[in-house]
Amino acid sequence: MASVSAPGGRSSGGKKLLNVDLNLVPFIDLLTCLICFLLMAAVWIQLGKISIKPGGTSPAVTSPEVPLDSLDLVVSLSAQGILVHANGQMVSGGDILKNDSGYDFAKLGKTLAEIKGAFPDKNSVVVMSEDDVQYQDLINTFDVCLASSFPDISVSSTI
DSSP, X not given: OXXXXXXXXXXXXXXXXXXXXXXXXXXXXXXXXXXHHHHHHHHHHHHTOOOEEEOOSSOOOOOSOOOTTOOOEEEEEOSSEEEEEETTEEEEEEEEEOBTTBOOHHHHHHHHXXXXXXXXXXXXXXXXXXXXXXXXXXXXXXXXXXXXTOOEEXXXXXX
16 A cells, blocks of 8 residues: 655644545546557557558659560549559540449449459559548558459549
């Protein structure tokens, strides 16, 4: 137990001896509960994490010989709509214009599913967006990419 004491006693001027014991058990119980709560909350933080890699700002190094089975898939978000490029060329059905209700993420999912069918070993996609694209639309694009079996998502801000 912790205690507090003051100098002096009954014999020196009639003052009482001050000796108080502090009960630290409730404080230790509170800290134990807080530690348990923080450990449980850390598990929920790990479950809600989307793993993304930052895209490089330096120009890509191109090799003269590109294997036929390789695929550089890029999904670009702009104020006008979504563009899907593979190896620098527009994918058929990859020009998805924005309508009054917003982006057509269902059509993007179908396009990505067709690409995944043609390249089943491909797992990575680069998502590029302009500055005026809303954050929720970017997150919805990540969700469509994950649902279409592209778990390796890289992000770039330049189009």
